[in-house]
Amino acid sequence: MGGRNPVTWLGTPSFPKAAHDALGDTQLRRNLRKATTTIRGKRASAVAELADWERLRAAGAAIKDDVLANLDTYLVRLEEAVTARGGVVHWARDAEEANRIVLDLVRAEGADEVVKVKSMATAEIGLNEALEAGGVRAVETDLAELIVQLGDDRPSHILVPAIHRNRAEIRDVFRRRMAEPPASDEPGDLAEAARRHLRRKFLATKVAISGANFAVADTGSVVVVESEGNGRMCLTLPETLITVMGLEKIVPSWPDLEVFLQLLPRSSTAERMNPYTSVWSGVTPGDGPRRFHLVLLDNGRTATLADRVGRQALRCIRCSACLNVCPVYERTGGQAYGSVYPGPIGAILAPQLVDDPHDEQAASLPYASSLCGACYEVCPVRINIPEVLTHLRGKVVEAKGKRTPEAVAMAAAAWMFADARRYEVAQKAGSLSRFLARDGRISHLPWPGSKWTSSRDVPAVPKESFRAWWRRNRG
Amino acid sequence: MTGPRVALFATCITDTVYPETAKAVLRLLERLGCEVDFPLAQTCCGQMHFNTGYHDHARPLAQAYAEVFAGYDYVVAPSGSCAGMVREIHPGLAGTGPAVERTYELSEFLVDVLGVTDVGAYFPHRVTYHPTCHSLRMLGVGDRPLALLRAVRGLELVELPQAEQCCGFGGTFALKNAETSTAMLADKMRCVQDTGAQVLTAGDNSCLMHIGGGLSRLRTGVRTVHLAEVLASTEEEPWAAATR
Structure with missing residues (x-):
């Protein structure tokens, strides 16, 4: 036995890349908005009937x-x-x-x-x-x-x-x-x-x-x-x-x-x-x-069943309520998930069924969520989808190791947060960003900050943090 | 003072980027008779690490939180997201304890613990309120923030259409899936602008940084102001348009 599990489609790019194409499809966007908005309202009424x-x-x-x-x-x-x-x-x-x-x-x-x-x-x-x-x-x-x-x-x-x-x-x-x-x-x-x-x-x-x-x-x-x-x-x-x-x-x-x-x-x-x-x-x-x-x-x-947190995905009765309320699904549609199981349930089920921590596409799925929790709220069998998403992210991080740029940055941030004095030094360094700002806002940051500033300004870090103010006034 | 001994958990983003919000919480709680302390050993609740999958880095931050905030009657955070992280996630990372159990999001603390909805505020602006996802769904703060806002003198509260839809922030989601995040933000901004509000308020500076970053980029003229700053504002000491 063996070979690739066809639950995800061979050749689908990772979620952010697939989402890029979907987000530009005006017909898709309109169809999805109309369909999901309608069914969301109807579901809420149907459910409200039952005390x-x-x-x-x-x-x-x-x-x-x-x-x-x-x-x-x-x-x-x-x-x-x-x-x-x-x-x-x-x-x-x-x-x-x-x-x-x-x-x-x-x-x-x-x-x-x-x-x-x-x-x-x-x-x-x-x-x-x-x-x-x-x-x-x-x-x-x-x-x-x-x-x-x-x-x-x-x-x-x-x-x-x-x-x-x-x-x-x-x-x-x-x-x-x-x-x-x-x-x-x-x-x-x-x-x-x-x-x-x-x-x-x-x-x-x-x-x-x-x-x-x-x-x-x-x-x-x-x-x-x-x-x-x-x-x-x-x-x-x-x-x-x-x-x-x-x-x-x-x-x-x-x-x-x-x-x-x-x-x-x-x-x-x-x-x-x-x-x-x-x-x-x-x-x-x-x-x-x-x-x-x-x-x-x-x-x-059965492999999914062995995971203490992830196994709740097997409660799923395929109702698709989580898709219909998901703000990510509403905008990208289902094909971006690269699986017959799209949306929030797909983001937790497909990677577990694939069960290959080195599959880039499957590894991108648990991140295809803002963790807003709308899915958990409607799930008829109470699958705590956000909980499983963060759990699976943990497994992705473990598989990728400690040398990725992200892992290095996260380790550095953790080291900084581990000590209030180091944290305060970092705050002071961050406040230098105010020299990049116009009217208190920054519109362009280098990568990876550019991912934020591509569509959003970011406030300059003020000269005095709250803790510095506290020490000056109340300490 | 005879009021409860409250530790202010400012959260790293408010401490660093939005100190005016933390000052507002301090002013508000002291006005309501609390004895407020800001333990300087506090840093971050570990949410960014945990939600991105770096659970081992989040664990020591959860342990430190439990130690730093153990000796108070209450811990109050101006963030549904960080309070949610502490109450819902910390127990699984580092066990529960007094600090975790006594942590409240600001509107919960005001309404449930202090038992007030009219905090004596004055804020003469047209305001709409965005219920942030974690305060709404993780903590279930319900309409506590709205009850507080309705009691603010001079404030014209307008309902935000599709209020319960996520703004697209989602922590590192805003970077990892920047385009989808932006598509969600665009719809949120449209809803905010449809209200004709001058000010968008919410209980989380992280979400406000996201929505506000978009509103600022498009020069909409709509300001984002944390709920604490609205509630701290009085006729004697009104909110002043700080740099945001």
């Missing part, structure tokens, strides 16, 4: 923590329950193994095309590309995923992967790639074109691939929640269903599921309840797929 929201959040976090602490037990319980109901469970330690298992299963069915339910786990492992290389075409059936796929594009949001596209761009993509292109860029026409395109696939395709939002260990029931009903088509029409599921998606029992079915839609789409909730337990003769395979995916999760 026990904070207790639900605490319950969600507690259930997930219990699952993570006893994963060995629950995984075996799930496997037994799925097997008892006629499903087949496969274990995949990484992307490569998961992709091979799925490809072999599809080949065994003699299929050269599969329909897909929107799924983060299969995007994380680059399943579509792996199937393609094996001669199998994967058709995304979620409207936004379809837009991304037909546009040879990359996703930029967990829930709304085509959030960066407007309807004129979507019309152009559909015109290029569909047998019956849309009449106009009116939403109704775009949806109709997608519907006709997909109906043919649903009726003709023998194998479907899905992810899972939850799996109930007690009964082996797998749950997918969605808005469009296209997922329901995939989950019921084909003869064979293959589900790829991150091994942290387990909930112990049905009463636990109730908590998450309240937390997820309100956090995600700002709905009280999502339109389609599909649940299946193994196979049921005469109803739905005749063969069911469940692929349990590790791909860096």
